Amino acid sequence: MNAINLEQKLEVFSKHWSPKVVSSYNENEIMVVKVQGEFNWHSHPDSDDFFFVVKGKMRIEMRDDKKMLPTVYLSEGELYVVPKGVEHRPVADEEAHLMLIEPKGMPNTGDEKTAAIKEKI
């Protein structure tokens, strides 16, 4: 029974786009992740996708039927929830540190074949 310090958890690994599970909330995993560069375009048909910026900046590009939607720009202390089914691509020009919340077992890429293994730390 200890508080979870997100920055401390983020200090113990360096790999980008490799979410680490730090806690859980009902049937969801709470994760931290370091990101840099462009992730792949993907969507989650059955779940919203929660992003919170712990450090740095990032943006979430979104599109609907290949038509670009307005990009959401996130700085430290800001959050955005991508609505379920909306195709999106997280991008960070420089390394950023995020907290993510996703249902347990949901593939981070939207596809089990390419999904990262979410190790608990």
Added chain:
Amino acid sequence: MNAINLEQKLEVFSKHWSPKVVSSYNENEIMVVKVQGEFNWHSHPDSDDFFFVVKGKMRIEMRDDKKMLPTVYLSEGELYVVPKGVEHRPVADEEAHLMLIEPKGMPNTGDEKTAAIKEKI
């Protein structure tokens, strides 16, 4: 489609223990709240209870069948999830700013009769 800045949301109200809804994630509400002093002892039989400290410090006292469990102390950038069914009391000696996540419609006091109305801001 804009990022949600938690500190900006916290600037627009001052009342303590009055959660404001800033976004949603699946069937959950994402809220910010200002706290100071002792909240009431309560539990949520059907849901975990997510706390993240945006600013300041607080603690979560917990008990099981009236027997005190170890208290969890939280500082800025730290989170804790109270497991469902565990009786708990959030306490802040000085004002602290939190992000909370709870299922939509769940009473924050564990009791509909005493629950705060969760206004969207």
